[in-house]
Amino acid sequence: MNSLREKTYLFVISVQIFLLCFETNYMIKKCLYNKCGDDLNRELCIVHNVNFRNPTNILDSRSNIEWPKGIDTHFSGKSFREVPMNLEFEKGAYFLDDNKMNFKNTSWCLVVVADIQTQSRESYMTELGGKEANVVFLEPDDHGKLYPAISNTLPWKHFGRKNIGYIYAIHHGAEYIWDFDDDNMGLIDLDMFAAKTNFKYNIPCSGLSKPMINPYPYFGVKETYSWPRGFPLEEIRNPAVTPDICHSNASLTIGVIQSLANKQPDVDAIYRLTRDNPFDFNATVESQLPLIIPNAVFTPFNAQATLWAKPAFLYLPLPISVDGRVTDIWKSYFAEYFFHRLDIKLIFSPPYVGQDRNPHNLLKDLKAENDLYMRSNMLINILSELLNNCNSLGLQNLYDELYKRGYIELEDLKFIRAWVKTVEAIYAKSNDIAL
Template sequence: MPKTTLLTTTIRVPTFIEDVCRNVMAHKHADVSWYIIGDRKTPPETGKHCDAVSEKFGISVTYVDLEAQRKRLYDFPELLEMVPENTPVRRLLWHFVAYLEGCETLVSVDDDNFVTDIDFVGSHQIVGTSPEIPLVSTERGWWNIYETLREERGIPVFPRGYPWGKRSYQPEQKSVEKRALSVIVNNGLVLEDPDQDAISRLFWPIRITGMDPEFEPNFGLTPGTWSAFNNQNTAFSREIIPAFYTPVSTGRNADIWTSFVICRLAEHVGGVISYGYPLVKQVRNPHNFWKDLEDEWINNQASDRFVELLRSIPLTEPTYLGALGELLMGCLERLNTIADLPQAHRNMMESFFREYLIWQKLFIGLKA
């Protein structure tokens, strides 16, 4: 299997993949394959389109419809139950499959992200390496990565799900030091219309025109300094793939809570989450912001307590997968001792940890 695997879930014919494949060819990458993961609403002509693009560019682009998904994962019925049909996170199934097939770099791509001239695959192949890049740290242990983006009217922007109690509307005092640590996740940043909370979108539109050259092409956060990141235009090294799962039960912001789990694991093991290139332009698919706000409501209220809980659990296991199990079990145990937590917040956290544990256990015993 090629070393780098791209994954996309879509309910549209994925015409955007041509530009990505053109970028891959322009930068002479021969170690790339792409899985397009279908769902109930995916148009039937998607398969033919993927075949045509694959033939045109000489890149393996495989459409995986629902029948093929069930066949491939026949021996893992619990996984099919965890990630039901008609959900936007269907590509999680192929995180598991790609790992089984030997994937070294996994790149999650949304169908409303459009590539620039920047080397898309090459930039994401920073994961699994230890480049010397600027690492940011703060005394509070939080930093808004969107401070590196330029909004055309100077409107402050935070990543979707960034805990409200951790937000500062003045530039954060930070230390920046170049260091070489292992990069486990790379979150490519977004021009034009990046990911932010629905409540922010209801106030004003934003437009990102560029990135601060001081932090180009990539920067990272020192282990122990956290930020929210999503799972679009995001790459994962092989060692972190088993530890990344976004529980369906948590809804729209599950990927954000998972980003905090990854921050906790990176803090313990010593890995780095990097940000920056490849920059993509986002032309967002239609959204009902009021519905998005409703879907984010409980999660946003609970996030400050959630991250405090994560940080309260001591970890000793040396691997990401082992430390993940330790963290999830520790959080479930400590959750029972928190007396003043609203029941809706407690229920969401408990479901998140229990569902995540099922994923973690699927990887226990698999060949690394």
């Protein structure tokens, strides 16, 4: 394996302010569902007969647990390096390994979050061709110096170290974050979603009988059934999860744009072991409109090729107590709970990227993804029920609820408190993010 593809967590951030339709509106909307007497929503009001865990009781009985105290102290002075602004990329392009990543906007910069087994900064920069001015390389020692409260809760050799990069981007004034893996080549075109281009999209024509939608069939696949990693397996054959769509150009607030990937799309191990792959989607950016996921409807998205806009930044964190094959999917479902409350939209776009997938052991992936197969459907029902009950949970409260139901562990309760306190410190003088 090329040394550049060792455990590093990569994404790029844009610090330029765009006049898009990404309006900042954090007023909580009215409850999105009717009450449980409605036949359409009765299944969403299931009382889950499970043994809830109480995080308070556990903490009371385990005095050795240390919760994050206060907030990070390294927010000013000379204790952190500024992200370079107004970066100029040679000929509008940036090279990663042997693959070319096109940056149409010159204000993009690359943030690399190194883990303890990652190659050195000097070695990394040499392979990148000496473009140090365009890159922020966060070495392991930087994590604790810059954001000690968060770093102290994160395990090493874990995908969750990417959370350091997220908070770094937020701290340094990013307006957009392109979150990607090192084996995905490409970059979404922001101009396609600008208000001045008369942004058009597809959206389901009417209310859905299920609180979920499978986006893959809309973009054309040769298989009879195709689905994204993390979609409930028991619903794959259900026609209710692929409703008819209509065109619209009504204004909306964008939170996340998920670019599909050609060659090696994001599918689970069951798919890879049983169906034809690699494959490309039939849809292209020129031939197919993006798909808007409507309010109160869930679908999984990943941390491999997603553009995050500022209204959604608070919901970026990856859970750290679950497997790496699960963490970005749980993150997506958790975030969508808040998107629906705040009327922030998730968009699926035709492929802007192609994936040259790093080597995987599919049987190990199959085992690691077990929670996705067995628990995604119930997670959607739980989140739908919380919406149906008009519960205005904060991020910490939602994590507490999901800990009670066994979706995350105690480490995540410690982490999310550190995350929220750090974001609060960053936005102490701003109303940009409602906590």
